[in-house]
Amino acid sequence: MAADISALDLFTIGIGPSSSHTVGPMRAARRFSEQLAGVTALARIEAHLYGSLALAGKGHGTDRAVLLGLAGELPESVDIDAVPARIERIRATQRLHLPDGREIAFDERHDLSFHRTGSLPAHPNGMRFVALDGKGTELLARTYYSVGGGFVVAGGKGEDDRTAPSSRALPFPYATGDDLLRMARESGLSVSEMTLRNEASWRPEAETRARLLGVWRAMQACVERGCRSEGTLPGGLKLARRAPHLFRELTERPEAALSDPLTTLDWVSLWAMAVAEENAAGGRVVTAPTNGAAGIVPAVLHYFARVHGGADDDRIARFLLTAAAFGLLYKRNASISGAEVGCQGEVGVACSMAAGALAEALGGTVPQAENAAEIGMEHNLGLTCDPIGGLVQVPCIERNAMGSVKAINAARLALRGDGTHRVSLDRVIATMRQTGADMSTKYKETSRGGLAVNAIEC
Numbered sequence: 125m126a127a128d129i130s131a132l133d134l135f136t137i138g139i140g141p142s143s144s145h146t147v148g149p150m151r152a153a154r155r156f157s158e159q160l161a162g163v164t165a166l167a168r169i170e171a172h173l174y175g176s177l178a179l180a181g182k183g184h185g186t187d188r189a190v191l192l193g194l195a196g197e198l199p200e201s202v203d204i205d206a207v208p209a210r211i212e213r214i215r216a217t218q219r220l221h222l223p224d225g226r227e228i229a230f231d232e233r234h235d236l237s238f239h240r241t242g243s244l245p246a247h248p249n250g251m252r253f254v255a256l257d258g259k260g261t262e263l264l265a266r267t268y269y270s271v272g273g274g275f276v277v278a279g280g281k282g283e284d285d286r287t288a289p290s291s292r293a294l295p296f297p298y299a300t301g302d303d304l305l306r307m308a309r310e311s312g313l314s315v316s317e318m319t320l321r322n323e324a325s326w327r328p329e330a331e332t333r334a335r336l337l338g339v340w341r342a343m344q345a346c347v348e349r350g351c352r353s354e355g356t357l358p359g360g361l362k363l364a365r366r367a368p369h370l371f372r373e374l375t376e377r378p379e380a381a382l383s384d385p386l387t388t389l390d391w392v393s394l395w396a397m398a399v400a401e402e403n404a405a406g407g408r409v410v411t412a413p414t415n416g417a418a419g420i421v422p423a424v425l426h427y428f429a430r431v432h433g434g435a436d437d438d439r440i441a442r443f444l445l446t447a448a449a450f451g452l453l454y455k456r457n458a459s460i461s462g463a464e465v466g467c468q469g470e471v472g473v474a475c476s477m478a479a480g481a482l483a484e485a486l487g488g489t490v491p492q493a494e495n496a497a498e499i500g501m502e503h504n505l506g507l508t509c510d511p512i513g514g515l516v517q518v519p520c521i522e523r524n525a526m527g528s529v530k531a532i533n534a535a536r537l538a539l540r541g542d543g544t545h546r547v548s549l550d551r552v553i554a555t556m557r558q559t560g561a562d563m564s565t566k567y568k569e570t571s572r573g574g575l576a577v578n579a580i581e582c
Contacts, residue, residue: 129455130326131319131448134413134452135339136274138199139207140403141516143219143415144249144461144569145177145184146199148270153193154223155276156266161224167258168218168229169194171236176463177270178238179570183359183514186404187236194230196223199274205276224283246279247271248463272461272469295324299456301494301549303448308327308490315484315493316442319449330393334429336441342410342425343399343422349407350398357404359515360519361401361490365405366521367398392532393525398425398453400521411560413451413460417474418507421447424478424531428485436548439485447481453549458557462509463569465560467523472504474529479534486535491543498549505515505552507573508567510574519575 138147153171160166164359170188173181179189184429192202195214221232247269255264267279296318298304307318323332351371357363371394372378374387378488380385383385395513399419405408412421425443429435434443451460454473459465480497488496504527512518 129452131323131445131452132326132332132335132339133275133454134273134303134411134451135336135444136200136411137280137342138409139202139204140185140406140409140415140418141213141410142186142445143274143413143418144270144272144463145181145186146189146248146406147274147411147415147480147509148175148272148276149186149251150189150193150197150199150202151274152251152268152270152276153190153253154196155192155268156195157222159264159266160255163263164227165254165257166226166255166263168256168521170254170256172239172252172254173237173459174250174252175243177251178242178251178568179251179572180511180514181238183511183515183529183571187232189219191220191230191232192238192555195221196481199525207406209219214271243278244269247277248462248565249277249461252279267425272459272464273455274411274415292325294325295489297321298449299453301453304453305470305490305494314442314446315480315490316445317451318443320442323445332352333437333441334431334443337528339410339415339444340425340440340446342408343412343425346402346407346418347395347398347422347426350400350402351394351432353405354403357515358399358406359517360513361517361544363517365401368396370394376414389532391531392423395426396420396524396528397521398563399423400447400516400524404515404517404521412447412479413455413473414462414470415525416462416520417527418472419521420471420474420527420531421478421481423528423576424454424482425534427528428482432486443481443485446484447477447492448547450480453554454556457550458553459560462478465525466507466563466568467509468501468504468507468556469502469525469560470509471523472501472507474528475504475531475534476500478528478531479538482535483538486539488535489543492538492541494549495543495545496535496538498545498547498552499537500531501549501552501556502547504531505556506563509569509575510567510576511569511571512576512579514571514576518579
């Protein structure tokens with residue numbers, strides 16, 4: 125039975141710095157707070173974070189996300205400019221306003237716990253919320269898992285609101301890369317055309333296109349902000365934003381491109397880093413398919429639109445549909461969670477999505493697009509998630525730039541062939557899943573291995 129996942133579920137407009145540690149926990153906390161509407165005698169709420177949420181939560185903004193979610197906010201609609209004052213007010217007053225209008229005490233020192241040595245069974249990103257009365261009697265408790273890309277799974281059910289098994293009849297119910305290839309041969313349609321027809325099971329085509337273009341506008345706005353926002357990123361690294369300086373270099377010396385044909389790649393790196401820095405600053409970004417890898421698809425799409433003249437609405441929508449189609453294969457058959465499989469599940473998946481989309485957008489066949497997506501992941505296999513200081517900054521920002529350039533190269537390599545290749549996309553997805561299972565936990569978004577312990581924090 126096919127999983128009930130729309131392509132648009134992979135491109136949600138949210139808040140940085142992490143889809144699994146910020147967006148997911150905010151949604152889970154909001155869901156729990158809404159369930160309290162009929163609970164009487166409520167006096168306190170306790171939030172317990174486990175596994176990677178506990179180990180990397182401070183640097184990834186999980187504490188702030190939980191407070192905002194309990195107060196009724198959602199990542200796609202929260203006023204990001206008002207977040208600092210909102211958090212400060214909750215902490216200063218030790219009072220929390222719930223969505224139903226009630227106000228309760230909330231002392232973060234006692235009511236928000238980071239269980240750094242504990243974990244919950246279903247996923248590394250586990251959290252538990254408990255509602256208590258004035259005597260400490262439990263009134264309601266719920267467990268949730270943030271499984272990557274902002275998706276939230278309710279504990280004990282093993283399914284997401286958006287990925288639960290469904291009997292929804294899709295015209296092209298592909299679940300594997302081989303399915304895509306077979307259905308393309310039988311129908312004569314491209315990946316984007318098949319995906320667009322599937323999306324009609326959720327909404328009219330005009331609405332799908334409008335929402336995809338809304339995603340594109342959000343990506344463009346994020347790049348624009350990232351290119352112009354000076355300053356230092358939050359957190360102990362005191363990392364200066366690099367995108368504004370690079371933007372000035374490229375715009376003030378355009379003649380450099382005449383002697384250096386690789387200047388185009390500098391622009392690609394700029395677009396990717398602009399998004400990644402906005403994400404690190406807690407700004408408005410599009411999960412693609414996660415926040416930690418949010419710069420790759422926008423950077424490659426900017427490359428397509430500006431270098432290859434692909435800026436018309438139809439081509440933009442088809443690019444995103446193709447990227448989503450490949451991303452859905454990873455979501456269904458492996459993981460897009462850095463805490464579960466390492467950064468190969470974030471930067472690797474985003475690189476694969478962008479490579480496949482670019483190959484089709486540049487006129488490639490479905491076998492060539494599948495080959496491009498396979499190349500994009502094959503050369504990210506084993507990529508660890510080891511953020512210094514628990515921040516989505518080093519090496520995450522540069523990894524977005526490198527992943528974008530690699531995606532373009534993967535598409536170009538695939539387009540030079542006829543789509544025939546030794547390792548299928550399905551096999552590389554299975555390998556990524558197996559590699560993630562074998563990877564030491566310390567290299568999976570815990571900040572306990574790799575660069576996180578071997579690089580000096582300054």
